[in-house]
Amino acid sequence: MAQSPAPITWNSRLTFILAATGSAVGLGNIWKFPYITGENGGGAFVLVYLACILLIGIPVMIAEIMAGRAGRTDPAHSMAALARESKATPAWGLIGGLGMLAGLMIMMFYSVVAGWALDYVWQSITGGYGDSAESIEAHFNTLLSSDSQQLLWHTLFAAITAAVVAAGVTRGIGRAVDILMPTLLLFMVMLVVYAFVKGDFAAGMHFMFDADFSKLSGEAILVAMGHAFFTLSLGMGAIMAYGAYFPGHASIGKTVLAIAAMDTVIALMAGAAMFPLVFANDLTPGQGPGLMFVTLPIAFSQIEGGAFFGSIFFILVSIAALSSSISLIEPGVAWMEKRGLKRPIATLMLAGVAWVGGYFSIHYGAVFNALDYITANIMLPLGGLFIALFVGWVMPAQRTLYESGMAGGPAYRSWRFVLRYIAPIGILVVFINSFL
Numbered sequence: 001m002a003q004s005p006a007p008i009t010w011n012s013r014l015t016f017i018l019a020a021t022g023s024a025v026g027l028g029n030i031w032k033f034p035y036i037t038g039e040n041g042g043g044a045f046v047l048v049y050l051a052c053i054l055l056i057g058i059p060v061m062i063a064e065i066m067a068g069r070a071g072r073t074d075p076a077h078s079m080a081a082l083a084r085e086s087k088a089t090p091a092w093g094l095i096g097g098l099g100m101l102a103g104l105m106i107m108m109f110y111s112v113v114a115g116w117a118l119d120y121v122w123q124s125i126t127g128g129y130g131d132s133a134e135s136i137e138a139h140f141n142t143l144l145s146s147d148s149q150q151l152l153w154h155t156l157f158a159a160i161t162a163a164v165v166a167a168g169v170t171r172g173i174g175r176a177v178d179i180l181m182p183t184l185l186l187f188m189v190m191l192v193v194y195a196f197v198k199g200d201f202a203a204g205m206h207f208m209f210d211a212d213f214s215k216l217s218g219e220a221i222l223v224a225m226g227h228a229f230f231t232l233s234l235g236m237g238a239i240m241a242y243g244a245y246f247p248g249h250a251s252i253g254k255t256v257l258a259i260a261a262m263d264t265v266i267a268l269m270a271g272a273a274m275f276p277l278v279f280a281n282d283l284t285p286g287q288g289p290g291l292m293f294v295t296l297p298i299a300f301s302q303i304e305g306g307a308f309f310g311s312i313f314f315i316l317v318s319i320a321a322l323s324s325s326i327s328l329i330e331p332g333v334a335w336m337e338k339r340g341l342k343r344p345i346a347t348l349m350l351a352g353v354a355w356v357g358g359y360f361s362i363h364y365g366a367v368f369n370a371l372d373y374i375t376a377n378i379m380l381p382l383g384g385l386f387i388a389l390f391v392g393w394v395m396p397a398q399r400t401l402y403e404s405g406m407a408g409g410p411a412y413r414s415w416r417f418v419l420r421y422i423a424p425i426g427i428l429v430v431f432i433n434s435f436l
């Protein structure tokens with residue numbers, strides 16, 4: 001976001017919604033959700049994920065917005081200031097620091113995957129990935145084995161992200177989301193319809209929604225919870241940083257429900273588009289990160305005008321990734337700016353570090369996997385746990401009541417209860433359960 005909090009005007013709620021939705025909706029929905037659902041056996045995993053969105057994600061998102069709006073600066077300084085105000089240790093500001101690090105680490109693989117999407121824009125136009133399931137699979141493997149190709153696209157994506165953040169026009173990108181989201185939704189509907197007609201839709205639905213909890217490992221539950229944080233951009237201060245734009249009179253609760261609903265619908269539609277194609281084409285649901293890049297091109301290669309639709313679709317995915325990647329480095333840049341660095345220099349430094357990390361993710365699959373695993377499944381839930389404890393237990397109740405704009409009714413009370421007890425205990429139980 002811009003360097004200083006926006007003045008509270010009639011459109012600041014809209015600005016916030018666009019920026020936060022832009023941050024939330026991204027590769028997590030379209031690329032990651034379907035592939036981890038495939039890897040973790042479907043149904044039961046999806047239900048645990050939805051429960052985590054509801055019981056942990058939504059209350060924590062409300063808490064992040066509150067802290068951001070109350071603190072009015074980057075997450076680290078906001079939390080330290082609010083802690084002091086509540087007579088607690090300013091060491092709480094370290095949670096903001098952990099978040100900046102997590103954002104940078106996510107960027108190190110996110111930018112690589114966004115690079116794959118850029119490659120697919122080009123491949124869609126030129127028909128480069130072929131038109132059979134086999135040739136499309138082979139194309140993806142070729143891309144993965146070409147480090148130079150991946151590096152090229154990763155560099156381009158990281159450079160575009162850096163250019164936008166350096167210029168401080170992130171609010172302008174928020175506006176782009178205005179057009180992006182409805183168009184993306186339209187494409188998802190189109191793909192689901194295609195999967196309904198041409199895919200094995202029944203098999204896809206059974207896979208996504210038939211729940212067999214006996215097969216669900218503690219590890220799978222951890223991944224589901226981690227993804228709830230990842231997909232809503234929680235636990236690292238991205239939404240907190242945007243919270244400064246939130247006007248005092250608007251209800252945080254309704255806004256958060258709208259953002260979470262949008263994010264969830266897009267993820268579920270992505271799954272509903274891909275799994276029927278998986279089963280109709282004898283692909284494996286658990287094939288991993290290539291799932292989107294193998295299933296959707298099958299649809300694009302078979303429909304009339306598929307080259308056009310395919311390239312537009314991957315452009316949309318790339319823009320969705322951009323509005324998310326901006327929020328990955330913005331908190332760090334805002335923090336460095338507050339410490340006296342010029343915005344372009346701060347951006348260049350952070351994007352440079354992320355670029356180097358991306359270089360290693362491309363060359364070593366283990367680095368890619370470790371960055372993804374550690375951030376989503378450990379750092380974000382841990383950050384979310386501390387944010388829940390901070391807003392639920394450290395910030396005075398009157399302060400959160402005032403900030404919530406919820407007038408102290410049952411909505412406010414149930415939110416505070418879930419934030420203080422259910423969310424932290426839930427996170428801890430999932431952590432402990434996965435270690436056993």
Ligand code: PFF
Binds near residue numbers: 025229230231325
């Ligand atoms: N929420 C984004 C997605 O689903 O693609 C990823 C993300 C963005 C995670 C920003 C965390 C974040 F701070």
Ligand code: NA
Binds near residue numbers: 024025231232263
């Ligand atoms: Na998301």
